[in-house]
Amino acid sequence: MADKSSxxxxxxxxxxxxxxxxxxxxxxxxxxxxxxxxxxxRISFEECVYLLQRGDLPQQQDxxxxxDELNRSxxxxxxxxxxxxxxxxxxxxxxxxxxxxxxLSADDPDAAxxxxxxxxxxxxxxxxxxxxxxxRYEAERNGRPAVEPDPDLGIAGNFLxxxxxxxxxxxxxxxxxxxxxxxxxxxxxxSTFTARVIAATLSDMHSAITGAMGALRGPLHGGANEAVMNxxxxxxxxxxxxxxxVRAELSAGRKLMGFGxxxxxxxxxxxxxxxxxxxxxxxxxGDRRYYEFSxxxxxxxxDTKGLYPNVDFYAAxxxxxxxxxxxxxxxxxxxxxMSGWTAHVIEQHEDNRLIRPASExxxxxxxxxxxxxxx
Ligand SMILES: CC(=O)SCCNC(=O)CCNC(=O)[C@H](O)C(C)(C)COP(=O)(O)OP(=O)(O)OC[C@H]1O[C@@H](n2cnc3c(N)ncnc32)[C@H](O)[C@@H]1OP(=O)(O)O
Ligand SMILES: O=C([O-])CC(=O)C(=O)O
Numbered sequence: 494m495a496d497k498s499s500x501x502x503x504x505x506x507x508x509x510x511x512x513x514x515x516x517x518x519x520x521x522x523x524x525x526x527x528x529x530x531x532x533x534x535r536i537s538f539e540e541c542v543y544l545l546q547r548g549d550l551p552q553q554q555d556x557x558x559x560x561d562e563l564n565r566s567x568x569x570x571x572x573x574x575x576x577x578x579x580x581x582x583x584x585x586x587x588x589x590x591x592x593x594x595x596x597l598s599a600d601d602p603d604a605a606x607x608x609x610x611x612x613x614x615x616x617x618x619x620x621x622x623x624x625x626x627x628x629r630y631e632a633e634r635n636g637r638p639a640v641e642p643d644p645d646l647g648i649a650g651n652f653l654x655x656x657x658x659x660x661x662x663x664x665x666x667x668x669x670x671x672x673x674x675x676x677x678x679x680x681x682x683x684s685t686f687t688a689r690v691i692a693a694t695l696s697d698m699h700s701a702i703t704g705a706m707g708a709l710r711g712p713l714h715g716g717a718n719e720a721v722m723n724x725x726x727x728x729x730x731x732x733x734x735x736x737x738x739v740r741a742e743l744s745a746g747r748k749l750m751g752f753g754x755x756x757x758x759x760x761x762x763x764x765x766x767x768x769x770x771x772x773x774x775x776x777x778x779g780d781r782r783y784y785e786f787s788x789x790x791x792x793x794x795x796d797t798k799g800l801y802p803n804v805d806f807y808a809a810x811x812x813x814x815x816x817x818x819x820x821x822x823x824x825x826x827x828x829x830x831m832s833g834w835t836a837h838v839i840e841q842h843e844d845n846r847l848i849r850p851a852s853e854x855x856x857x858x859x860x861x862x863x864x865x866x867x868x
Pocket of ligand 1: 501682712713714715717747748749750751752753754755756798800803804805
């Protein structure tokens with residue numbers, strides 16, 4: 494007989510992993526044993542991807558080789574190229590990207606192979622291809638040719654260059670790079686769990702990642718960063734209007750996106766970094782409005798509900814200050830989380846068992862069939 498169900502699988506250990514770990518009571522996050530406070534701002538996103546997918550930080554030569562491999566892996570195949578204009582016309586960014594990511598398998602030489610070596614090659618390609626797909630989406634919907642990636646820039650710098658058309662300063666590149674590091678992995682969050690469930694049927698990497706994209710999109714998960722920005726932008730007036738807005742939302746029983754977390758009982762350690770980055774980038778952009786609104790909102794939500802901001806909260810004002818369009822915020826999350834998802838799929842395939850939990854039946858029992866004419 495199975496244990497009683499845990500609503501939303503809270504506190505259920507659904508997998509073993511050596512990719513990341515969280516101490517929710519003390520607000521700590523670790524990637525492969527490294528404290529996020531120790532590595533954020535010190536390792537590049539490329540190093541972080543290497544760490545998550547291979548378990549150790551790279552030596553300089555490993556990193557150089559890995560960066561070369563990423564640069565060579567950006568190309569989008571003909572199937573996805575052909576599909577791109579159609580989905581851009583008819584679908585919002587996360588819908589379009591979910592479909593485009595799925596289509597990448599059609600031209601992937603390792604599509605049908607789920608060996609560790611093939612999974613690693615596909616993981617590298619997916620990490621390199623997704624930022625290009627987002628940039629291509631943005632160019633296509635604005636009816637302009639895509640900006641070519643600059644070989645001197647890393648993933649973070651290139652993305653900003655391709656999206657905004659402006660060459661980012663070293664400091665702006667560093668800050669966005671740190672954002673990508675901060676979002677890279679987070680144990681058994683909903684999208685990673687989805688990816689692992691799919692991988693555990695011995696399905697392929699692209700199927701698992703397509704499912705993860707679908708799970709990330711929801712506003713209770715990665716979609717919250719876009720919702721936060723829409724909330725901030727909807728508040729009219731000066732910073733004092735935030736108090737009234739928050740109280741009205743909470744007393745109407747509505748959730749404020751960007752607050753609360755299933756695991757953290759204290760501040761999300763990623764929010765600590767993003768808050769500082771939001772202030773610095775707002776200064777650089779010469780517009781502190783959304784940073785100050787965010788600070789006030791954080792204070793009022795804490796005073797009224799005792800809730801802390803999660804990773805999505807300050808990400809909103811950070812991405813806005815970087816000039817990223819609001820509906821690309823969740824795609825940016827996906828660009829980063831691709832590193833964690835792919836690492837988990839590799840880990841699942843390396844030591845697989847089908848994931849098939851039990852359920853607790855709550856419907857009626859012992860019913861008797863009656864003919865349709867008599868129901
Ligand atoms: C990358 C990420 O995915 S981070 C999370 C991004 N999502 C969001 O920011 C959406 C807003 N937050 C939430 O909906 C939740 O806090 C979640 C989904 C993150 C966590 O959910 P759960 O652990 O299931 O908590 P649950 O939704 O049951 O909330 C517990 C209580 O706190 C309240 N609560 C939780 N979050 C919020 C919020 N953001 N605003 C207002 N109230 C909240 C709930 O209403 C509930 O109150 P009740 O017990 O009086 O009914
Ligand atoms: O862990 C979670 O449930 C959500 C989260 O913060 C993330 O995926 O980064």
